[in-house]
Amino acid sequence: MKTDLPLSAAPLTRHSGQTLSEQLAGQVAERIRQRLLAPGARLPSVRDAARRHGVSPHTVVAAYDQLLAQGLVEARKQRGFFVRGPQAEPAAARSRAASGADVAAPKVAPIDATALIRGMFQAGGGRPGPGLGTLPAAWLDLPLLHGALRRVLADDRQAGASASALLYGEPAGDPRLRMALSNRLQDLGIPAAPERIVTAVGATHALELISRTLLAPGDAVLVDDPGWAVESARLSRQGLRLLPVPRGADGPDLDVLAALATQHRPRLYVTVSVLHNPTGHTLGLNTAHRLLQLAQAHDFLIAEDDTYAYLAPPHAPRLAALDGLQRTVYVSGFSKILAPSWRVGYLAAPAGLVDRLIDTKLLSTLTSPALLEQAVAVCLEQGLLRRHAEKVGALLASARARSVRLAEAAGCRFLAPPQGLFGWLDTGVDTERLALPLLDAGWLIAPGSLFHASHRPSTAMRINFASSQDAAFWKAFVAARATMKNAGSGPALS
CATH class of the missing domain: 3.90.1150.10 (Aspartate Aminotransferase, domain 1)
Known part of the structure; x- marks a missing residue:
C-alpha cells in the first residue's frame, strides 16, 4: 500500500510558536481531512519521516502520538501507523458529521x-x-486620471437630461467600456464579445460575483496554496470549504488537484495564471493544458484572476485564451495599475453564465459607477493606459x-x-x-x-x-x- 504523504509538504521550522512535532502532526492531519491520505493508508515509517523532514525520530513519534490522540490514525503492532477509517472516527467528529458539518476539508480562514x-x-x-x-x-499618473474624467464630464454636460451622472448605469456595465475591454481581450487572445463581459466594483467584486453565483455555503472550492490571502478569507466567510492546491513553478500540483477533485467534487477553482500572488510564478503551457482537461473531466469551472495583467509579459498564456472561455471565467481590473481608488473591475464569462452573473450583480450593487467606467474606457481607447x-x-x-x-x-x-x-x-x-x-x-x-x-x-x-x-x-x-x-x-x- 502506498505510504508517501501527498506532495508538497511545507518545511518545518524551528523558529515557530509551534514545536516541530506539532507542525508535522498538523500537516498529516490536514491531508487526512482532505482525504489525500485515504482510510487504511500507512504513514511513512518513523525513520523515513525523520529523514524526509530533517528531524529526530523522537519528533516523529511525538507527532504520531498526537495524531493517535486526535483519533486520526491507529498503531498496528509491528506494522506501523495507519489512517483510521470512517467507522473509527471519534465521537465528536461523528457528532459534527451527523449535524451536517463537513469535516473533510479545512475551513480555517487566514483572518490576519x-x-x-x-x-x-x-x-x-x-x-x-x-x-x-x-x-x-x-x-x-494623476494628470492622466484628471484628464480622462474631464473628458467624460464634458461629454456628460452635452448629454443634458440623459447624462450618465443622473442615471443608473446599465446592469452589465457601461457599453463603451465593454467594447474597449473586448478589444483589449482580443489582444490577449481571449474571444470575448462585449455581450460576454460584465463590469464590477473592482476585481475582488468580480470574483465575489462568480462565487456567489456558482456556489452555496458548504460547497467545496479549490484555491492556490500559497494563494491570495484576501480571497481565501473571503471564500471562508462565505461558508465555503477551501481545498488548497500546492502551487509550484509551473502552476498547481495537478496530482493533488485531481485527488481533491475526485474526493470533493468542487464546482470552482480560483487561481492566478500569470504573476501569481504571492510567488510571481506564471502557468506553464503544458500544465495549463492538463488543468483544462481536469476541469472538463471533473466538471468544475476556473475563475482566472489576472489582476496584474498590465505588469505581465505581453504574451503570457491565459487559460481563458486556451479554452475560449468555455470552462474559464476571466477576471481583471484597473486599481493595481491606475489607482487603488479606481474600483473598476470586470469579468468575461461563458455565454450561458452571463445573465446569472448580472442578476447577482444587481442584487449586490445594483449597477457599477458609469462615470469611472467611461473614464477607464477613455484611457483604453486613447492608448493612455x-x-x-x-x-x-x-x-x-x-x-x-x-x-x-x-x-x-x-x-x-x-x-x-x-x-x-x-x-x-x-x-x-x-x-x-x-x-x-x-x-x-x-x-x-x-x-x-x-x-x-x-x-x-x-x-x-x-x-x-x-x-x-x-x-x-x-x-x-x-x-x-x-x-x-x-x-x-x-x-x-x-
Missing part, C-alpha cells in the same frame, strides 16, 4: 489578511509597507533589481525567480513572529502564513518590490531576525 487591507488605509507620509499590494502613489503601464514597468524593473540585492544581502533566499510586483522569499525564521517587532518599528510585512488556507508557521515572506527598496527596512529586518534566532537558540525543538 485584514491586517494587510487595513495597512492600505493608514495615513500617508509614513514608511512604505513592504508587505502591501499596491504601487507607490508617486508612480501613478498602455503608455502609463510601460512607464510603471520600467520603474518596477529597477525597483525589483534593487530590492533583490537588498534581500539577498540580508541573507534571504528567493523561493521563485523574482518577477512582477511580488517577491516570495525564505527568511529562515517564522515570519508571523517576525512581523510583530517589525510592526513596532513601523514596518508592515506579509508573513507567509497569511497565504495558506490552513494556518501554519512559515519562514516565507512576500515583499512588494516597489516598496522594499529602503535599506532601513532591511537593517530593521536583520536586527529583528537576529533577536529571534538568539532567543530561540539552545536545544533543538521536538
Whole structure:
C-alpha cells in the first residue's frame, strides 16, 4: 500500500510558536481531512519521516502520538501507523458529521489578511509597507486620471437630461467600456464579445460575483496554496470549504488537484495564471493544458484572476485564451495599475453564465459607477493606459533589481525567480513572529502564513518590490531576525 504523504509538504521550522512535532502532526492531519491520505493508508515509517523532514525520530513519534490522540490514525503492532477509517472516527467528529458539518476539508480562514487591507488605509507620509499590494502613489499618473474624467464630464454636460451622472448605469456595465475591454481581450487572445463581459466594483467584486453565483455555503472550492490571502478569507466567510492546491513553478500540483477533485467534487477553482500572488510564478503551457482537461473531466469551472495583467509579459498564456472561455471565467481590473481608488473591475464569462452573473450583480450593487467606467474606457481607447503601464514597468524593473540585492544581502533566499510586483522569499525564521517587532518599528510585512488556507508557521515572506527598496527596512529586518534566532537558540525543538 502506498505510504508517501501527498506532495508538497511545507518545511518545518524551528523558529515557530509551534514545536516541530506539532507542525508535522498538523500537516498529516490536514491531508487526512482532505482525504489525500485515504482510510487504511500507512504513514511513512518513523525513520523515513525523520529523514524526509530533517528531524529526530523522537519528533516523529511525538507527532504520531498526537495524531493517535486526535483519533486520526491507529498503531498496528509491528506494522506501523495507519489512517483510521470512517467507522473509527471519534465521537465528536461523528457528532459534527451527523449535524451536517463537513469535516473533510479545512475551513480555517487566514483572518490576519485584514491586517494587510487595513495597512492600505493608514495615513500617508509614513514608511512604505513592504508587505502591501499596491504601487507607490508617486508612480501613478494623476494628470492622466484628471484628464480622462474631464473628458467624460464634458461629454456628460452635452448629454443634458440623459447624462450618465443622473442615471443608473446599465446592469452589465457601461457599453463603451465593454467594447474597449473586448478589444483589449482580443489582444490577449481571449474571444470575448462585449455581450460576454460584465463590469464590477473592482476585481475582488468580480470574483465575489462568480462565487456567489456558482456556489452555496458548504460547497467545496479549490484555491492556490500559497494563494491570495484576501480571497481565501473571503471564500471562508462565505461558508465555503477551501481545498488548497500546492502551487509550484509551473502552476498547481495537478496530482493533488485531481485527488481533491475526485474526493470533493468542487464546482470552482480560483487561481492566478500569470504573476501569481504571492510567488510571481506564471502557468506553464503544458500544465495549463492538463488543468483544462481536469476541469472538463471533473466538471468544475476556473475563475482566472489576472489582476496584474498590465505588469505581465505581453504574451503570457491565459487559460481563458486556451479554452475560449468555455470552462474559464476571466477576471481583471484597473486599481493595481491606475489607482487603488479606481474600483473598476470586470469579468468575461461563458455565454450561458452571463445573465446569472448580472442578476447577482444587481442584487449586490445594483449597477457599477458609469462615470469611472467611461473614464477607464477613455484611457483604453486613447492608448493612455498602455503608455502609463510601460512607464510603471520600467520603474518596477529597477525597483525589483534593487530590492533583490537588498534581500539577498540580508541573507534571504528567493523561493521563485523574482518577477512582477511580488517577491516570495525564505527568511529562515517564522515570519508571523517576525512581523510583530517589525510592526513596532513601523514596518508592515506579509508573513507567509497569511497565504495558506490552513494556518501554519512559515519562514516565507512576500515583499512588494516597489516598496522594499529602503535599506532601513532591511537593517530593521536583520536586527529583528537576529533577536529571534538568539532567543530561540539552545536545544533543538521536538
